[in-house]
Amino acid sequence: MSRETVLVVGSSGNIGVSVIIGALRSNLDVLAVVRGKESEEKVLHNLTYDKSLPVDRITFTYADVLSDSGVQGVVDEVKAGKLPAFHHVYSAVGAYEPKTPIYTVDTASLRRIMTTGFEAAFFAYRATMPYLLAQGAKTSTWTLVTGGAGESGVGGATATSQGALFSLANVACHENEDTNVRFNEVYLHYRVDYDLVCDESPMSPPQMGYGKRMRASEFAGVYEKILADENVRAARVSVYGFEDLAEFKWRKKLPPRRF
Ligand SMILES: NC(=O)c1ccc[n+]([C@@H]2O[C@H](COP(=O)([O-])OP(=O)(O)OC[C@H]3O[C@@H](n4cnc5c(N)ncnc54)[C@H](OP(=O)(O)O)[C@@H]3O)[C@@H](O)[C@H]2O)c1
Numbered sequence: 001m002s003r004e005t006v007l008v009v010g011s012s013g014n015i016g017v018s019v020i021i022g023a024l025r026s027n028l029d030v031l032a033v034v035r036g037k038e039s040e041e042k043v044l045h046n047l048t049y050d051k052s053l054p055v056d057r058i059t060f061t062y063a064d065v066l067s068d069s070g071v072q073g074v075v076d077e078v079k080a081g082k083l084p085a086f087h088h089v090y091s092a093v094g095a096y097e098p099k100t101p102i103y104t105v106d107t108a109s110l111r112r113i114m115t116t117g118f119e120a121a122f123f124a125y126r127a128t129m130p131y132l133l134a135q136g137a138k139t140s141t142w143t144l145v146t147g148g149a150g151e152s153g154v155g156g157a158t159a160t161s162q163g164a165l166f167s168l169a170n171v172a173c174h175e176n177e178d179t180n181v182r183f184n185e186v187y188l189h190y191r192v193d194y195d196l197v198c199d200e201s202p203m204s205p206p207q208m209g210y211g212k213r214m215r216a217s218e219f220a221g222v223y224e225k226i227l228a229d230e231n232v233r234a235a236r237v238s239v240y241g242f243e244d245l246a247e248f249k250w251r252k253k254l255p256p257r258r259f
Contacts, residue, residue: 003057004139005029007074007086009065009124010093012039014192015145017046018216019090020058022223030058031086033065033074049195050217059084065093065120072127079131087135089128090143090223093120098149100156110157117161121168129172132181140181143226144169148189148240173234173253182233184226185253189240192219214242221245 006023010016011032020043023030034040040060047053061083063070077083095116099105105113121144132140146169149155150162169185176183191210195217204210222239225248226232237250 004087006088007031009091012042015092018219022220046194091121098156113157118164142183
């Protein structure tokens with residue numbers, strides 16, 4: 001049987017690289033969306049921590065994920081047979097702009113933060129979900145990473161974009177409760193970095209308050225567990241620290257009674 005593929009949006013970041021590691025270790029191929037050659041090289045460089053990873057199973061494609069037609073263009077190329085078909089999606093676009101107090105944030109910055117922190121995920125969802133539904137693969141998943149900043153109140157305007165992601169996840173969980181696509185949110189309230197960064201500097205900056213950095217390859221285990229467990233559907237998987245890597249903490253995201 002041919003291997004399934006995960007399309008990763010935000011694939012060159014700490015989380016994106018972690019997702020690629022988890023996918024390769026789960027015997028999936030990867031369709032990595034990056035903004036250009038430099039980001040492609042960033043991915044490959046950050047995978048060199050483990051020379052045994054089958055990086056030849058990653059297909060790179062260039063697109064502007066902040067544009068409302070960027071990921072749609074990728075899906076169109078998949079449909080045209082120019083890129084590999086995919087069965088899973090993971091969205092991990094973001095940029096940390098913690099300017100505070102937020103009454104000092106100018107309008108252009110706010111819009112940029114909301115485009116990167118929220119719209120990119122929405123555009124990815126809008127472009128890929130109809131494709132996954134039409135494909136009808138029973139194993140399909142769609143995963144969205146969100147961050148603890150959105151609940152703790154730190155992180156300025158970036159944290160407000162996290163709030164929008166929580167709601168996007170709620171809606172997507174609701175819309176896909178009975179479809180062939182298992183939608184889940186990964187709520188991360190800890191610091192994850194590329195393995196090479198952890199090797200060079202094992203501790204997070206003290207002002208972050210997280211202590212030891214979590215390696216992308218360690219956090220990858222969370223995605224592996226989501227892929228492997230069909231019960232994890234319309235759920236929030238929470239990671240507050242190393243103990244949650246072993247425990248795999250998840251709960252249904254939506255309340256039992258809804259309209
Ligand atoms: N890492 C953590 O510890 C952590 C903790 C909690 C939540 N999160 C959440 O996880 C998500 C990803 O975090 P991360 O640490 O992986 O971030 P990151 O390392 O900064 O990577 C972010 C990704 O988004 C892309 N991106 C950012 N701005 C872009 C732009 N203007 N145009 C195109 N692509 C752009 C980056 O592409 P380039 O490489 O091309 O710049 C990269 O692929 C964020 O929503 C973050 O809030 C992360």
